[in-house]
């Protein structure tokens with residue numbers, strides 16, 4: 001094996017820096033069809049990272065616009081039947097796309113929609129543990145609650161692997177430790193702070209960041225997803241050094257994402273390949 005291919009923590013730190021630098025240099029255009037709660041934090045997180053967000057969701061614009069994007073991001077958080085045709089069309093536009101199945105178990109309808117979107121072959125699916133467990137089991141069981149997770153990310157690791165194997169997508173489960181898998185390899189990313197769960201739509205924002213990383217370099221969605229999750233978590237850790245609570249963490253996290261430098265990224269990103 002080439003020395004460069006030995007995926008040590010230092011290797012991951014360098015990859016994370018290279019990918020963040022690629023986002024800053026290329027400013028990938030990311031079409032976001034995302035929920036109404038998340039639009040502001042998603043657009044601001046993408047801008048701070050160096051990407052170019054566009055919150056376009058009109059079906060009539062998809063044929064012109066989506067094929068010109070570097071990546072498409074689809075999030076069903078505030079699902080409405082009106083937006084479904086745009087979601088399906090944008091996901092089918094031939095660009096790499098990333099899926100956030102928010103609260104997939106909330107209803108039979110939402111489950112059906114998420115399964116139909118999954119059939120359109122996203123490059124990456126990112127959810128919290130409850131979402132990935134529900135999606136993998138195709139069950140809109142009432143023990144699953146709303147948009148927040150009631151499980152630890154490790155509870156959903158096997159489900160994530162099974163989902164990746166059956167769909168050919170990279171599957172990422174967020175939580176105290178994020179797990180990212182292509183169905184064979186499993187990578188963990190352990191940056192972040194618990195207070196990030198107290199800011200609405202941080203999960204939506206990190207899924208959008210994954211789309212930006214995939215848009216900047218579509219060659220390896222597993223690496224892009226792991227690096228985006230670690231970078232976002234690291235911005236949370238640095239933001240927490242100045243924050244007094246969720247509202248100021250939101251601000252400081254976005255500032256930290258904007259200011260990340262090579263030394264900080266290469267020394268603080270915590271990613272490893274599980275045996």
Ligand SMILES: Nc1ncnc2c1ncn2[C@@H]1O[C@H](COP(=O)(O)OP(=O)(O)OP(=O)(O)O)[C@@H](O)[C@H]1O
Nearest residue numbers: 128174175176192193194196200201202203204206
């Ligand atoms: N206990 C924790 N410790 C550290 N980081 C965490 C913790 N829980 C979540 N995170 C981080 O917070 C971000 C959001 O993950 P989370 O699992 O809360 O998403 P989510 O439930 O989909 O959020 P939302 O639906 O509000 O967008 C991720 O970057 C994740 O790594």
Ligand SMILES: Cc1ncsc1CCO
Nearest residue numbers: 035037077078102147201
């Ligand atoms: C609170 C909330 N409700 C629907 S989407 C969303 C944002 C977090 O996913």
Ligand SMILES: [Mg+2]
Nearest residue numbers: 102128203204
């Ligand atoms: Mg979510």
